[in-house]
Amino acid sequence: MEFHTTYSDNNYTIYVDNGILNETLQKYTSQYNQVFYIIDSHVYDLHEEKFTNFDTVIKVPRGESFKTIENTIAVIDELLDQNIKRNDLVVVIGGGATGDGGAFVSSITLRGVDYIHVPTTLLAHDSAIGGKTAINRPHGKNLVGTFYRPNAVIYDLDFFETLPEEEVLSGFGEVIKHAMLAGKESINRLVDETKDGLDITRLNEFILYGIKTKMYYVSVDEKEDNLRKFLNLGHTLGHALEYSFKLKHGHAVVLGIIGSLYISNKMYNDIFDLESLISYLKKIGYDLSPLKEMNTTEMIHYMSSDKKNMRKSFIGYIILREYGHPELIEISTSDLEALLNEMKAII
C-alpha cells in the first residue's frame, strides 16, 4: 500500500507492506552515486540477511542511546570520511529513536542530504511521518533537532515479527492515541477488536489508520504552530514518566493519556468512562503502577521544560473535549500537581 503526503511541495511516499524493503529501496538507490545505510545495531543483528547487498553500513547504538550529540557527530564524521556528497542518499533503518537521530544526521550533514527512513518498530510509524528529527540533551528528550522531510518511508511489516511484547505494547500506545484523536467510533472499534489481547497479525489495519491520522495532522501544520500540537496528547506527563521510570515511549504515552482524560473529566463533567478504560489497558498488558508511584513534584519539574509551554509556572496540556476533539489548555503547575495527586486514587 502507498500513501502520499500532501504538502505544497517536496512530497514523499510512504510504502506499507510485507517484504517490500529491497525492491522499494532499489527504486530510489539506483538514482544516487553513493548510498549510506545507518542501521540500529540490534536490528542489524536480528535481520542481517536482509542487508547483505548493502555497501556502506554504519551500525549505531540501539534505540534511544543513539540520540546523543557524540554519536551524531561520530556518524557525520564517518560519512565525511567516506566522502559523502550533497547528492548522495542516506537510508536509516531502525525504530523511532534511530529514525530521529539518523534523520537529524541527514539534515545537518553538508546542510542536508536526501534520506529514506525504514521503520522497524510499531512505534516508528509515528515518528517516521512528519519530518521531525531530534537528539536528546541532559535537560530532556528531543530538545535539539530540525524539521526535515524524508524522500520516502518504507514500512516493511516483516520487521514486526521479531518485536518483543514490550515493543508491541509501546507501539500500540500511539495507535490508541491516534484512535482517540480520530473520534469515538475509532477508539471504540479499536478497544472492541483488541479486548481479548493484542494479536500482532491483526494490527496492520490500525497501523495504516495511525499513519493516515498522523499524515493529516502534519500536512496541515508541519511546524506545530497549531493543530499538530494535538499529536502530543499524552506526551506532556508521558515524557516526564518516561524519563523518570525509564519506560518505553508508547507505554509512557498511554499513562499520559490517562492523565489527560482525568483532567478532561474534571473540566467537563466526567465525560469519559475512565474506569473501563483503565481495566482494558491493564488487561491487554500495560503496567499502570508508575501513575500511582510517581513523585508529582518531580513530574512537574520535568514538564516545566516541555516545548509546548508558553508561560512560566504554567504547563501547556492537551486534553480531550470528547474523542476526536483535542484542546490545548494552560494549567498552573500548582493546580496540575493537585490533580495528579488526586488521580492516584483511581489507578
Add this chain to the structure above:
Amino acid sequence: MEFHTTYSDNNYTIYVDNGILNETLQKYTSQYNQVFYIIDSHVYDLHEEKFTNFDTVIKVPRGESFKTIENTIAVIDELLDQNIKRNDLVVVIGGGATGDGGAFVSSITLRGVDYIHVPTTLLAHDSAIGGKTAINRPHGKNLVGTFYRPNAVIYDLDFFETLPEEEVLSGFGEVIKHAMLAGKESINRLVDETKDGLDITRLNEFILYGIKTKMYYVSVDEKEDNLRKFLNLGHTLGHALEYSFKLKHGHAVVLGIIGSLYISNKMYNDIFDLESLISYLKKIGYDLSPLKEMNTTEMIHYMSSDKKNMRKSFIGYIILREYGHPELIEISTSDLEALLNEMKAII
C-alpha cells in the same frame, strides 16, 4: 535603508544604516517573552557600551574558532539552562563566523527558534544574507549546517569604524566578487573608485550593492541547486588556500578569483586583463604570495571535499564567461593541478 527578501514566504527585512542597532532591535524584541544575545567576545569588548541594556548575553569565542561542535553544544546547553522556549528570540552579534555558528545554534535548538543577525564586519554582509548556517569539521569548513532564515538582519555601519585593515580587505574580497558577478560596469566602477586605496567611508554604496546581488541569487535559488552556486566564485580554491595558509576568508576568495579568471582565460582566449587586475589588487593591499607558494597537490586534496563536486576525480569549478556571466564547469583534478602550477608564473 531597508531591503526585503522576495521568497514565496517567510520573508524578512535587512536594515542598513549607521546607529540603528538598538532602535531596530527593540521593534522585534518587544514581541518576545525572552531574548538571548549570542555575541562574539571580541566584539563585546570593543562595543560593550552598545550592549548595556541586554539581559542575557552569551559571549562566544572570536571568529571562526567559535564554529566547533563543542562550542555549539555549550551555547545550546546554556540556552536550555536558561529555559529557552520555542517562542523566544536569539540575537546573534558578530562577524560572518559568529553568524554562521549562532544561526546554526538557533536552527537546531528546540527544532528552531527565531533569530536576528547583527553583522559586525564587512564580510558578514555576505554570510548574513541567504539563510546558510554552518560549523566546521576537521574534514573542512562549513560541512555541518542547515538552511534556516533569520527574522531580520540589522546592519549597523557603526561597527565598521573599529575594523582592522585586514578585516576591511577580507570583507572587500566579497564586494569584488559581487561586482564581478553583477557585470563589467560594476567591476570597472569599483576598481576605478578604489584604485587609490580602500577608504572605508566610501564603501557603503558597494556594501549595499553586494547585498542586492546576494539577495537576487538566494531568492531565486535558496538551496543552491543551480544559480546560487555562482556565489561560490573564488571559493573552491579560496577555501583550500584559507585552510592551508590560515588566511582571512575574503582574502582567500580574492586569490581564488584570480584562479578562476586564469582558467577562464585558458578556455576563452584571454578575455580578462589579469595583469592589470593583479597589479590593482596588490596596490590596494592584498598579499598574493600564497598563490605562488601553494602546494598544488595539497590544494587539490582540499578541493576534492568541496560540496559542489558531483563526480570523483573532478572538481566543480566556477569560472566567468565574461563579467556577469558565471559558469560551473567540471575539471579533472590532473588538468586543474597543471593549470594552477602554470598560473604561478604570472603572480
